[in-house]
Amino acid sequence: METERKKILAACSAGEITTLEAMFQxxxxxxxxxxxxxxxxxxxxxxxxxxxxxxxxxxxIESQQVETLRxxxxxxxxxxxxxxxMKAALExxxxxxxxxxxxxxxxxxxxxxxxxSNINALAFACSQRSAANLIEVLLQCGADPDAQPPxxxxxxxxxxxxxxNGLPVSTIERFFDFGYQGTDPFAISYAVEHExxxxxxxxxxxxxALPNAQLPPENDMLQKATDCKNEEMxxxxxxxxxxxxxxxxxxxxxLASKVWAWK
Numbered sequence: 001m002e003t004e005r006k007k008i009l010a011a012c013s014a015g016e017i018t019t020l021e022a023m024f025q026x027x028x029x030x031x032x033x034x035x036x037x038x039x040x041x042x043x044x045x046x047x048x049x050x051x052x053x054x055x056x057x058x059x060x061i062e063s064q065q066v067e068t069l070r071x072x073x074x075x076x077x078x079x080x081x082x083x084x085x086m087k088a089a090l091e092x093x094x095x096x097x098x099x100x101x102x103x104x105x106x107x108x109x110x111x112x113x114x115x116x117s118n119i120n121a122l123a124f125a126c127s128q129r130s131a132a133n134l135i136e137v138l139l140q141c142g143a144d145p146d147a148q149p150p151x152x153x154x155x156x157x158x159x160x161x162x163x164x165n166g167l168p169v170s171t172i173e174r175f176f177d178f179g180y181q182g183t184d185p186f187a188i189s190y191a192v193e194h195e196x197x198x199x200x201x202x203x204x205x206x207x208x209a210l211p212n213a214q215l216p217p218e219n220d221m222l223q224k225a226t227d228c229k230n231e232e233m234x235x236x237x238x239x240x241x242x243x244x245x246x247x248x249x250x251x252x253x254x255l256a257s258k259v260w261a262w263k
Contacts, residue, residue: 001048012056012072015065024075031077053079061088066100073104081105083114086121093130095137102141109143118151123161132171135162145180154186159203163190169198173206182207185214188240192224197233204240211247 004027011019023029027050034040036054051059053076060068073079081089081101086108089101102109112120122143125134139145149156155164159180162171182203191199207213218241225233 001050005047005049005051008056009051009059012059012065012068013063015060015063015068017068017071020068020071030075033076035076035080054085057081058085058088061085061092061097061101064092064094064097066094066097069097069100069104073100079104081108082111083117086111087113087124090121090125090128090134093128093134095130095133098134098137099141102137106142109138109141110147112150118149118153119156119161120147120149120158122147122158123149123156126158126161126165126167131162131165131167135167135171136174139174139178143178145175145178146183155190157184157186159184159187160190163187163194163196163199166194169196169202172199172202176202176206182209182213185216188221189216189224192221192228192233192237195228195230195233197230197236200233200236200240204236204243210244213244215241215244 004023008020008023010016011023029050033050034052036052037046040046040049040052053072056072057069057079060072081104086101089098092098109121112118113124117124122135122138122145125131125138128134145158147158149158154160159172159175162175188200188203190196191203204210218237221237221241222234225237
């Protein structure tokens with residue numbers, strides 16, 4: 001069986017769909033085939049068993065065999081890309097491949113990267129090559145830009161990760177285009193630290209819930225900008241917080257007038 005295992009994985013890697021089809025028929029490999037390594041026979045060495053579905057998916061992804069991946073999706077309904085397969089898809093930088101993965105398992109765009117991971121797919125994509133394009137695919141496939149990461153570590157949040165990894169301001173704009181509500185309280189701080197004036201301006205301008213947004217103290221941000229000797233940043237911070245105060249005051253007056261009208 002070791003030889004057959006190698007042949008199947010080699011076919012997945014080479015994109016030989018005809019070979020896979022023949023071997024699946026020969027060994028009666030179908031929807032009930034072991035989904036992952038944990039479903040294999042523990043009393044038999046792994047090398048002597050046919051590869052599990054997750055291993056086949058991972059092999060096809062690592063070789064960037066998009067059509068093979070889609071073929072496997074037809075053979076194994078609701079395949080799981082959780083963990084290693086999704087990580088491999090993002091690390092490939094191949095947007096067509098990532099799109100195929102998300103089409104086969106729509107929920108994967110919003111999942112964390114694995115059981116022991118402290119980051120979700122969207123934030124992980126920020127650190128990969130072709131990051132902006134990968135993020136676009138994930139957003140179009142339903143990734144929630146406001147989703148909290150496992151353990152909620154500051155640098156692992158979606159927008160913060162984009163800022164830290166130096167993604168263009170157009171990517172930050174796309175987060176807002178897909179409904180980002182400004183829920184990352186650390187994004188502005190990282191933007192100031194990395195002297196991303198363009199990002200700071202966008203965060204202040206496009207955060208709809210700016211009056212109630214969880215922002216760091218203004219003086220802390222001004223100190224960071226002062227340490228960097230960035231006069232433009234200092235002005236942007238002052239203007240942003242002033243606008244926030246003005247909006248908050250307007251919101252309070254509006255609520256008060258409604259209360260008085262109700263009375």
